[in-house]
Amino acid sequence: MSEHHVVVVGAGFGGLETVRGLAGAPVRITIIDQRNHHLFQPLLYQVATAILATSEVAWPVRYLFRDRPEVKTILATVQGVDTAKREVLLSDGQNVPYDTLVLATGARHAYFGHDEWERYAPGLKTLEDATTIRRRMLTAFELAEREADPARRQALLTFVIIGGGPTGVELAGAIAELAHVTLVKDFRNIDPHRTRVVLIEAGPRILPGFAEDLSAYAHKALEKLGVEVRTGAPVTECAAGHVVFGGETLATGTILWAAGVQASPAAQWLGAEADRAGRVKVEPDLTVPGHPEIFVIGDTAAVAAPDGKPVPGIAPAAKQQGGHVAAVIKARLAGKAAPGPFLYKHSGSLATIGKRAAVIDFGWIKLRGWPAWWIWGIAHIFFLIGTRHRIAVALSWLWIYMTGHRSARLITQGRGREEIGSPAE
Amino acid sequence: MSEHHVVVVGAGFGGLETVRGLAGAPVRITIIDQRNHHLFQPLLYQVATAILATSEVAWPVRYLFRDRPEVKTILATVQGVDTAKREVLLSDGQNVPYDTLVLATGARHAYFGHDEWERYAPGLKTLEDATTIRRRMLTAFELAEREADPARRQALLTFVIIGGGPTGVELAGAIAELAHVTLVKDFRNIDPHRTRVVLIEAGPRILPGFAEDLSAYAHKALEKLGVEVRTGAPVTECAAGHVVFGGETLATGTILWAAGVQASPAAQWLGAEADRAGRVKVEPDLTVPGHPEIFVIGDTAAVAAPDGKPVPGIAPAAKQQGGHVAAVIKARLAGKAAPGPFLYKHSGSLATIGKRAAVIDFGWIKLRGWPAWWIWGIAHIFFLIGTRHRIAVALSWLWIYMTGHRSARLITQGRGREEIGSPAE
Numbered sequence: 052m053s054e055h056h057v058v059v060v061g062a063g064f065g066g067l068e069t070v071r072g073l074a075g076a077p078v079r080i081t082i083i084d085q086r087n088h089h090l091f092q093p094l095l096y097q098v099a100t101a102i103l104a105t106s107e108v109a110w111p112v113r114y115l116f117r118d119r120p121e122v123k124t125i126l127a128t129v130q131g132v133d134t135a136k137r138e139v140l141l142s143d144g145q146n147v148p149y150d151t152l153v154l155a156t157g158a159r160h161a162y163f164g165h166d167e168w169e170r171y172a173p174g175l176k177t178l179e180d181a182t183t184i185r186r187r188m189l190t191a192f193e194l195a196e197r198e199a200d201p202a203r204r205q206a207l208l209t210f211v212i213i214g215g216g217p218t219g220v221e222l223a224g225a226i227a228e229l230a231h232v233t234l235v236k237d238f239r240n241i242d243p244h245r246t247r248v249v250l251i252e253a254g255p256r257i258l259p260g261f262a263e264d265l266s267a268y269a270h271k272a273l274e275k276l277g278v279e280v281r282t283g284a285p286v287t288e289c290a291a292g293h294v295v296f297g298g299e300t301l302a303t304g305t306i307l308w309a310a311g312v313q314a315s316p317a318a319q320w321l322g323a324e325a326d327r328a329g330r331v332k333v334e335p336d337l338t339v340p341g342h343p344e345i346f347v348i349g350d351t352a353a354v355a356a357p358d359g360k361p362v363p364g365i366a367p368a369a370k371q372q373g374g375h376v377a378a379v380i381k382a383r384l385a386g387k388a389a390p391g392p393f394l395y396k397h398s399g400s401l402a403t404i405g406k407r408a409a410v411i412d413f414g415w416i417k418l419r420g421w422p423a424w425w426i427w428g429i430a431h432i433f434f435l436i437g438t439r440h441r442i443a444v445a446l447s448w449l450w451i452y453m454t455g456h457r458s459a460r461l462i463t464q465g466r467g468r469e470e471i472g473s474p475a476e
Numbered sequence: 477m478s479e480h481h482v483v484v485v486g487a488g489f490g491g492l493e494t495v496r497g498l499a500g501a502p503v504r505i506t507i508i509d510q511r512n513h514h515l516f517q518p519l520l521y522q523v524a525t526a527i528l529a530t531s532e533v534a535w536p537v538r539y540l541f542r543d544r545p546e547v548k549t550i551l552a553t554v555q556g557v558d559t560a561k562r563e564v565l566l567s568d569g570q571n572v573p574y575d576t577l578v579l580a581t582g583a584r585h586a587y588f589g590h591d592e593w594e595r596y597a598p599g600l601k602t603l604e605d606a607t608t609i610r611r612r613m614l615t616a617f618e619l620a621e622r623e624a625d626p627a628r629r630q631a632l633l634t635f636v637i638i639g640g641g642p643t644g645v646e647l648a649g650a651i652a653e654l655a656h657v658t659l660v661k662d663f664r665n666i667d668p669h670r671t672r673v674v675l676i677e678a679g680p681r682i683l684p685g686f687a688e689d690l691s692a693y694a695h696k697a698l699e700k701l702g703v704e705v706r707t708g709a710p711v712t713e714c715a716a717g718h719v720v721f722g723g724e725t726l727a728t729g730t731i732l733w734a735a736g737v738q739a740s741p742a743a744q745w746l747g748a749e750a751d752r753a754g755r756v757k758v759e760p761d762l763t764v765p766g767h768p769e770i771f772v773i774g775d776t777a778a779v780a781a782p783d784g785k786p787v788p789g790i791a792p793a794a795k796q797q798g799g800h801v802a803a804v805i806k807a808r809l810a811g812k813a814a815p816g817p818f819l820y821k822h823s824g825s826l827a828t829i830g831k832r833a834a835v836i837d838f839g840w841i842k843l844r845g846w847p848a849w850w851i852w853g854i855a856h857i858f859f860l861i862g863t864r865h866r867i868a869v870a871l872s873w874l875w876i877y878m879t880g881h882r883s884a885r886l887i888t889q890g891r892g893r894e895e896i897g898s899p900a901e
Contacts (some may be wrong), residue, residue, distance in 0.1 A: 087614060087887040104529040106884040114885065124662075126887075145622065178888050193551040197570065237549075357623040426619040439805040439875050439883055446720060446871070450864050458864055459531040460539065462512040462551075464605050464889050 054079045054121075055384060058149035060129050061315075062089045062112040065155035065349035070122060072377025075166060077384055078463055080123045081147060083139065086126040090178060091435060093366060096183035096218060096445070100225035101189070101233075101457040105178050108441050110436055110442035113356035117264040118409055129156070132320040134342060151344050153329075153376055154317045158350035158364060161313035161328065161360075172213060172306040175222070184307060186462050188226065191304045193462075195241045199294035206302035208246045211294050213286050214310030215252030216260070220269055223250040227276040248278045251296050253285035253310070258410065260363065260400050262281045267412040268419045272404040286310075286357030311363065317351045326353040337376055346379075348372035356395040366434075367398050401427050406452060450454060479504045479546075483564055483574035485554050486740075487514045487537040490794035495547060497802025502640045502809055504546045506572060507670040508564065510553040512536055514601060516860060518791060519869070521643060523606035525650035526614070526658075530603050532868050535861055554581070557745040559767060578801055579742045579756075583775035583789060586738035586753065593714035596639060597731040600647070609732060611887050613651065616729045617659060618887075620666050622790060631727035633671045636719050638711050639735030640677030641685070642827040645694060648675040649730060649830040652701040657880045674728075675753060676721050678710035678735070683835065685788065685825050690835040693844045697829040711735075726890035742776045749852035751778040757787050760817030762801055767817075773797035781820040791859075792823050826852050831877060 055078045059066045059309040066394030070080055088109040088250040097103040100123065113124035125147070131140040132152065139147040160174030173183055188210065195207035208230075212223045230246035237243075252271065256266040257273075257280060270280050293302050311328075318325035323339050324332045330353035331339060337352065349369035354362040362368045375393045382389055399413040401423075411424035418426065428448065432441050451457055480503045484491045487509040495505055513534040522528040538549035556565040557579075563571040585599030591864070598608055613635065620632035634654075655671035662668075669678045675682065675698065681691040682705060684700075695705050709722030718727050737755075743750035748764050749757045755778035756764060762777065764770040774794035779787045787793045800818045807814055822839040826848075834848035843851065853873065860866050876882055 087618060087885070104531040105888065106529040106886055109886055111885040112663070113662040114881070120664070123664045124613075127622070127623060178886065182889070190551075193512060197550065197552070225869060237536070238547070239548045242758040387505060439879075439881070443868070443883070454864075456539070456864070458868070460512070460536040461531055461603065462609070463530065469698055 055150045055382060056081065057151045057153065058083065058147055059138065059153045059155060060084075061155035061156055061349070061351075062086075062124075063092075063157050063349060063369060064366040065373040066153065067112075067115065068370040069153050069155065069346075069348070069376050070119075070373075071114065072374045073380060074119065076381045078151075078380070080119075081121070081123045081125060081128055081149075082112060082116070083125045083129060083141070083147065084112055085126070086177070087113075087126050087378045088178070089115060089436075092176070092384055093431060093434075095175055095178075095181050096221045096225060098126075098178065098186075098459070099175055099184040099222065100229055101185055101460045102225065102451060103444060103447055104459050105182065107440060109178060109448065110440070115436065129320070132325070132345075134321060134345065137344070149344075151346070151380055153346045153348065153372065153373075154320075154351055155347075155369065156315035156317050156351050158312035158314045158328075160308055160456060161311040162308070163311060165289070171289040171291060172294075172308040172320065174308040175218060183292075185459070187305055188229070188466065189462050192230075192238070192241070192243070193295065194304070196238050197422060198238070202302070204241065205245070205247070205314060206292065207304040208241065208243075208307075209249065209301065209303040210246070211249045211251060211288075211301060211306045213251050213294070213296075213306065213308050215254070215257030215280070215282065215401070216309060218259065219250055219307075219309035220257055220273065220402050220404060223248050223273060223278045223280075224290060224403065225277055227273070227278045228405045229457065231277050233457050233460075244277075246277075249301065250278050250280050251284050251286060251294075252280070252282045255283050257282060258400075258402060261402070261412045262417055263410055265417055265419060269402065269410050271406055272408045272419075276405050304439045312350065314351045317347055321345065321347075328353075336379055336389060337372055337393050338379075346376045348376055354393060354395065354463070360393045363397075363400075365400075368395060371395060401430070403427050406447025406448075424444055479896065480575045481506065481573065481593060482576045482578065482805060483508065483572055484506075484578045484580060485509070485510075485564065486580035486582055486774070486776075488517075488580055488582050488794060489791040490798040491578065493541065493546075493795040493797075493798025494578050494580065494801050495541065495627040496772070497799045498805060499544065501802075501806045503546070503805070506548045506550060507537060507541070508550045508552055508554060508566070509510055509537055510551070510574065511602070512538075512551050513603070514861075516857060517601070518859075520600055520603075520606050521646045521650060523603065523884070524600055524609040524613075524642065524647065525654055526610055527635075527650065527876060528609065528872055529884050532865060532872065533605060535865070539792065540861065545816070555685060557770075559746060559770065562769070567859040573767075576771070576805055578771045578773065578798075579776055580772075580774045580794065580798065581740035581742050581776050583737035583739045583753075585733055586736040587733070588736060590714070591809075595732070596716060597719075597733040599733040600643060603876070607889060609887065612730055613654070614885055614887050617655075617663070617666070617668070617702060619729070621663050622645065622665070627727070629666065630670070630672070632729040633666065633668075633727040634674065634730075635671065636674045636726060636728045638676050638714075638719070638721075638733050639733065640675060640679070640682030640705070640707065641734060642825070643736035644675055644677070645682055645698065645827050645829060647696060647734060648673050648703045649653075649701055650704075650826065652698070652703045653830045654882065656702050658882050671702075674726065675703050675705050675707050676711060676719075677705070677707045680708050681739075682707060683825075683827060685796045686827070686835060686837045688877075690837055690842055690844060694827065694829055694835050697833045697844075730824065739776045742772055746772075748772075751789050752779075761804055761814060762797055762818050763804075771801045773801055779818060779820065781822065787820045787826075788822075788827075793820060796820060826855070827873060828852050831873075 118121040288295035314329035541547040713720035739754035
């Protein structure tokens with residue numbers, strides 16, 4: 052096979068968009084991912100809070116490209132890149148040679164030099180993270196129901212979310228509604244209304260990426276749902292059974308981390324320069340300095356938007372970069388001029404607060420309340436892949452909207468009771 | 477609380493039906509289960525084969541009785557019964573006193589004295605079993621896609637199901653369709669049509685509980701789907717990478733066990749007499765000999781039907797027994813005469829073969845082919861709990877029927893590649 056071989060590592064939004072953009076180009080493509088599914092991360096918090104099923108936010112990667120015979124999918128873990136030999140090194144020793152390489156390997160949680168906190172404050176990046184959080188939350192209610200000691204019971208009913216960005220805000224709202232709406236009739240010894248949901252943000256306001264008035268609105272909307280919002284309160288300790296923030300110690304059985312991310316180790320694979328978050332400092336056309344045949348995109352790349360600010364780590368940004376990379380590759384193969392530098396176009400920032408409010412910052416217009424919620428919902432259903440998933444998610448939302456009941460309240464796969472207040476696996 | 481306290485251990489079909497039957501009775505009820513959900517086991521094979529999502533066949537137990545304030549749900553593991561003190565002993569030390577006790581604790585797989593086979597041939601009883609089987613099957617295809625050695629590739633593409641009862645037949649049909657319909661366009665190096673699905677039955681025919689002509693029909697229908705049916709072939713060895721049956725050794729990456737069950741240890745808790753499968757030999761009214769205050773029902777009880785045959789371990793039988801127990805308890809509390817011995821009424825035997833055929837043996841009438849499939853499908857949707865689940869399952873089936881695509885093809889929660897052909901966790 053003498054055709055130009057494009058290897059895409061990572062089947063997230065950036066990787067998939069690259070492959071989509073290369074449709075019809077004279078290339079063969081290999082997608083490598085360590086999971087068999089693409090994950091719709093913007094709705095992952097709904098899996099963690101028992102609103103959606105795991106299969107409603109994930110698609111088998113090879114299924115997505117079943118009608119593209121030139122696209123091959125490999126389930127494997129990458130452990131390095133031999134840029135001299137132009138080979139991707141897999142952990143099982145079966146290396147994959149490339150002509151053009153696209154690294155779209157995403158990010159994981161970052162604990163700002165406190166990696167030991169990860170055991171007590173799990174983050175939310177994978178389906179397993181979501182089912183782990185779901186299990187720990189639901190188990191905390193079960194243990195509280197059987198706990199005779201009032202102080203321990205209240206600790207079990209205290210849920211702490213660290214990080215006031217969109218993920219933290221959405222988690223806090225969904226947990227508050229789980230406790231104050233979904234579960235109210237289900238227990239006999241505890242009153243789920245007494246659940247405390249505490250959202251901690253180190254900075255002066257939540258949703259710092261949004262306009263100030265939207266932040267203030269979100270703050271109030273969360274408080275209306277029963278969330279205690281604590282800004283300007285940096286966390287100084289996460290441990291088994293408590294968290295310390297702003298000098299205060301709070302007893303809790305469940306700490307969730309939504310405070311920061313660290314890029315995947317692509318920079319180390321390449322020996323390339325990275326910023327503090329580990330993201331590769333790419334050229335304006337998204338290639339790696341000195342390696343025009345290697346692109347890095349999405350959460351793994353440090354790129355500046357036209358306004359000088361860094362391109363945010365959100366799905367639309369990764370998709371735009373994937374499209375740009377496909378255009379560059381196609382232009383090169385056709386012998387045409389390169390399409391120029393990547394220009395990020397910010398389409399807007401969105402976050403929901405529970406099931407009736409949201410904030411949207413388009414820049415030129417700002418929306419809040421239920422109109423924003425509907426735009427958020429319709430946009431997310433639109434961006435899901437395939438009619439099947441759209442119907443399923445719309446049905447799940449409609450049902451919860453009407454009845455308040457969540458169908459995915461499953462405690463599975465875990466050590467169960469033993470793990471609450473103890474390190475996460 | 478001086479009210480009569482009924483403790484029900486196990487939230488399966490028998491336990492739930494007992495609680496339902498006691499609605500309005502002057503009792504308080506405690507349900508104890510080691511899982512937080514009731515599981516619709518008849519459709520569990522569809523979770524294992526990526527047709528349904530986990531949340532489509534499971535309901536939180538406490539949610540089912542949210543409108544019955546006299547019903548309390550406890551998530552806990554029972555480790556014994558103190559019949560003298562009338563207390564259920566929990567593994568965490570918080571014992572639960574009872575006036576009447578109903579043990580409906582079900583069964584697990586039995587390996588006929590070969591417990592070491594469980595590591596190589598996992599069975600299907602819990603949601604975790606189903607996601608484990610799903611992961612192992614899908615991973616086998618992924619590994620086969622990357623395997624250069626033809627013999628090893630064919631072993632990875634060989635799926636062995638041990639046991640020709642309804643579960644084995646349904647698993648075999650669903651795996652054959654997964655390979656020969658769902659996956660055909662998704663791989664580049666392997667041809668999923670070359671997948672071997674081998675169903676092994678020690679006895680002379682599959683579906684021994686059905687009429688002979690229905691067994692013969694099911695045998696042919698499976699072969700039409702590409703399943704190799706091997707009857708009269710007892711398994712003599714399960715190991716990492718192969719199975720030995722009828723003197724033949726077959727190399728395989730995936731062995732599934734559907735050959736037999738062993739009752740839960742209720743007999744040991746009670747010091748009661750049990751049959752070979754560990755089931756408590758109960759009185760005709762389902763009480764334990766010498767303990768009129770203790771009932772044992774469902775897969776944990778050995779009961780004879782009016783025709784002298786043992787009552788089968790199926791959902792309708794457990795439900796009938798649960799209903800009977802509730803009637804006995806109510807009669808006692810009302811000071812009325814006992815309703816007499818439990819009389820099992822067999823409503824029929826059902827099994828599906830893929831998505832277009834089924835066999836139903838009502839005794840007085842026998843059905844096969846697509847009419848049987850439709851009756852099977854409608855009956856199962858009817859018996860699901862709640863509109864939400866009925867719509868979701870109907871939608872999933874409709875979609876697969878029309879497109880052949882399964883939405884729950886997720887490899888999650890596992891060690892992944894390393895575990896194929898090696899012991900199950």
